[in-house]
Amino acid sequence: MNTRRNAQVVLRRRPSGLIAAGDTEVVSGDAPAPADGEALVRTTYVGIDAAARTWLNDQPGYLPPVQLGEVIRAAGIGEVVESRCAAYRVGDVVTTLTGFQEYVLVRDDVFTTPVPGPDVDQLAVMSVYGPTGATAYFGMTGIGRPKAGETVVVSAAAGATGSVAGQIAKIAGARVVGIAGGPRKCRAVVDDFGFDACIDYKSDTLTADLKTHCPRGVDVYFDNVGGPILDAVLGRLAHRARVVLCGVISSYLTGEHPGPANYVNLLAKTAVMQGFNALHEWDRFDEAFAALHDWEKSGQLVHRETVMEGIDSCVDALNGLFSGANIGKMLVRLSEPGSGQAARR
Amino acid sequence: MNTRRNAQVVLRRRPSGLIAAGDTEVVSGDAPAPADGEALVRTTYVGIDAAARTWLNDQPGYLPPVQLGEVIRAAGIGEVVESRCAAYRVGDVVTTLTGFQEYVLVRDDVFTTPVPGPDVDQLAVMSVYGPTGATAYFGMTGIGRPKAGETVVVSAAAGATGSVAGQIAKIAGARVVGIAGGPRKCRAVVDDFGFDACIDYKSDTLTADLKTHCPRGVDVYFDNVGGPILDAVLGRLAHRARVVLCGVISSYLTGEHPGPANYVNLLAKTAVMQGFNALHEWDRFDEAFAALHDWEKSGQLVHRETVMEGIDSCVDALNGLFSGANIGKMLVRLSEPGSGQAARR
Numbered sequence: 001m002n003t004r005r006n007a008q009v010v011l012r013r014r015p016s017g018l019i020a021a022g023d024t025e026v027v028s029g030d031a032p033a034p035a036d037g038e039a040l041v042r043t044t045y046v047g048i049d050a051a052a053r054t055w056l057n058d059q060p061g062y063l064p065p066v067q068l069g070e071v072i073r074a075a076g077i078g079e080v081v082e083s084r085c086a087a088y089r090v091g092d093v094v095t096t097l098t099g100f101q102e103y104v105l106v107r108d109d110v111f112t113t114p115v116p117g118p119d120v121d122q123l124a125v126m127s128v129y130g131p132t133g134a135t136a137y138f139g140m141t142g143i144g145r146p147k148a149g150e151t152v153v154v155s156a157a158a159g160a161t162g163s164v165a166g167q168i169a170k171i172a173g174a175r176v177v178g179i180a181g182g183p184r185k186c187r188a189v190v191d192d193f194g195f196d197a198c199i200d201y202k203s204d205t206l207t208a209d210l211k212t213h214c215p216r217g218v219d220v221y222f223d224n225v226g227g228p229i230l231d232a233v234l235g236r237l238a239h240r241a242r243v244v245l246c247g248v249i250s251s252y253l254t255g256e257h258p259g260p261a262n263y264v265n266l267l268a269k270t271a272v273m274q275g276f277n278a279l280h281e282w283d284r285f286d287e288a289f290a291a292l293h294d295w296e297k298s299g300q301l302v303h304r305e306t307v308m309e310g311i312d313s314c315v316d317a318l319n320g321l322f323s324g325a326n327i328g329k330m331l332v333r334l335s336e337p338g339s340g341q342a343a344r345r
Numbered sequence: 346m347n348t349r350r351n352a353q354v355v356l357r358r359r360p361s362g363l364i365a366a367g368d369t370e371v372v373s374g375d376a377p378a379p380a381d382g383e384a385l386v387r388t389t390y391v392g393i394d395a396a397a398r399t400w401l402n403d404q405p406g407y408l409p410p411v412q413l414g415e416v417i418r419a420a421g422i423g424e425v426v427e428s429r430c431a432a433y434r435v436g437d438v439v440t441t442l443t444g445f446q447e448y449v450l451v452r453d454d455v456f457t458t459p460v461p462g463p464d465v466d467q468l469a470v471m472s473v474y475g476p477t478g479a480t481a482y483f484g485m486t487g488i489g490r491p492k493a494g495e496t497v498v499v500s501a502a503a504g505a506t507g508s509v510a511g512q513i514a515k516i517a518g519a520r521v522v523g524i525a526g527g528p529r530k531c532r533a534v535v536d537d538f539g540f541d542a543c544i545d546y547k548s549d550t551l552t553a554d555l556k557t558h559c560p561r562g563v564d565v566y567f568d569n570v571g572g573p574i575l576d577a578v579l580g581r582l583a584h585r586a587r588v589v590l591c592g593v594i595s596s597y598l599t600g601e602h603p604g605p606a607n608y609v610n611l612l613a614k615t616a617v618m619q620g621f622n623a624l625h626e627w628d629r630f631d632e633a634f635a636a637l638h639d640w641e642k643s644g645q646l647v648h649r650e651t652v653m654e655g656i657d658s659c660v661d662a663l664n665g666l667f668s669g670a671n672i673g674k675m676l677v678r679l680s681e682p683g684s685g686q687a688a689r690r
Contacts, residue, residue: 245612
């Protein structure tokens with residue numbers, strides 16, 4: 001057995017705002033050997049999600065904070081290169097909490113899921129057939145429940161979750177208005193993801209633009225950002241509106257969450273605002289993936305990725321989420337997909 | 346037919362904060378004569394609700410603002426003294442938007458409802474078998490849905506809606522914690538209304554008290570107040586909590602609504618916050634009243650009233666809501682109940 005070198009990004013100091021030099025360190029050592037019941041996975045793509053930044057703060061969340069000296073936590077995809085576990089064979093493609101590292105040990109547990117077939121499109125898995133797609137699906141179909149002719153607004157519409165959520169609303173027959181930052185992203189939201197319109201929140205005319213594009217109010221709002229954008233959309237709710245709370249990216253760097261004063265509109269409009277976490281719907285992921293698969297295969301659902309290269313890019317990619325560097329899912333490629341499959345042949 | 350004098354409180358100037366001298370005027374004139382299809386009602390009790398204050402601001406709401414020169418709008422109860430309307434006979438007791446006035450014309454419409462039987466307890470109607478009771482019922486049973494053993498928190502717990510809402514949660518088997526202002530009200534919440542505990546928000550230990558009384562978090566919060574109390578309770582939510590938005594009394598005087606920064610806990614706790622208005626459930630009032638009647642008759646549901654006397658007290662009573670003058674439903678008695686019934690005999 002060759003010795004495999006495993007480069008990892010570990011946390012050295014809790015960041016304040018964007019991750020700065022010295023907050024993290026890339027270290028390299030031997031990849032661990034799997035014990036009985038374990039398998040070793042070579043990471044192909046690590047997913048860059050805003051949630052990963054929240055885990056660097058010393059605050060309780062749905063997962064515990066990353067501790068100093070630990071590898072930065074992230075969901076990714078990879079290929080089994082050694083197995084002492086009945087659940088996985090060498091060459092299997094699995095999604096798991098890879099973290100920012102080139103190799104990770106897995107076992108047959110809730111966070112590790114084999115992906116059917118070695119020829120799977122790993123980019124599609126990261127964009128659609130994983131927590132990102134499931135989040136868009138459960139939030140939009142379970143809470144938003146758009147009906148034909150209703151008006152749906154999605155923030156961070158060019159992002160991984162927002163782009164899928166908006167397309168699901170289009171499939172339901174709704175008029176879908178995105179909110180994104182800058183003309184390039186707004187064009188992608190309309191041209192690539194097929195939204196009916198997209199509002200550039202950097203234009204400083206957000207409230208007026210919402211009125212223009214949502215003349216009968218907002219029936220469903222899928223919120224990824226919180227802050228002033230959430231407040232503005234709450235001010236434009238239609239009667240019996242549904243607000244899907246998916247994320248609060250505006251606060252993840254600082255841990256501060258200004259409260260939305262227009263929450264009182266929930267009362268005036270008999271509306272509802274609901275938080276959710278796709279991980280609580282784990283037992284329904286098959287349902288979500290089946291629906292998403294049908295839509296993707298029929299061409300109703302497209303996915304895009306922004307891919308950076310190599311372990312040294314992981315922190316830049318995560319910081320980049322907060323300056324809006326990505327269209328579609330932000331990923332870092334740590335190894336070439338298919339090398340595990342080749343190894344098995 | 347005797348000429349009846351009708352004293353009314355009309356709006357002269359939009360108040361800023363509490364209603365001040367000169368904002369309103371008591372005027373007196375002849376009571377109107379009913380036309381065909383109308384009846385004349387002598388007001389017995391006018392209900393004093395915080396919503397009445399919101400209608401004095403020049404802001405759109407679920408009912409339009411009261412215009413300058415108009416009678417101040419309020420829901421009340423009275424007795425038919427003349428009728429040219431098939432729906433009502435002289436002596437009938439009806440609930441309607443009496444306003445702050447001694448006589449009001451009614452017709453057979455959605456805001457006027459005959460109360461079965463002339464011997465009805467009019468105080469009970471105002472506290473339980475009207476919009477107040479229906480609001481508590483629909484909010485607690487439809488949105489809160491407390492289960493046995495869950496922890497329910499109710500703000501403005503000594504007030505008309507809160508006191509009923511909390512008792513409904515007790516009937517469902519929940520542990521119910523009230524929030525009220527001052528030791529006298531807190532005693533009433535526990536001793537009169539049977540809550541398990543009551544937190545005095547004036548004690549400045551609200552957050553610590555919530556932790557003490559809700560060690561496993563808050564499963565249901567019935568919010569009548571908004572502001573810092575809503576924010577504090579949002580910070581204590583349990584997993585899958587339900588927040589019932591019933592009112593925002595903290596903002597009604599100023600029209601300002603500070604946003605609750607802890608709304609992000611809706612996301613962390615997979616919780617829901619929902620506004621409602623009992624008037625939208627008009628077709629289910631019979632169901633509500635039947636349930637409330639059974640509970641009241643079996644002694645599981647008590648009601649209390651704070652009654653002031655005479656047309657000149659109406660404005661003081663409304664202002665008094667904001668200093669917490671009332672335990673139970675705040676009412677002003679404008680005439681003796683039963684005189685209409687006596688007139689018919």
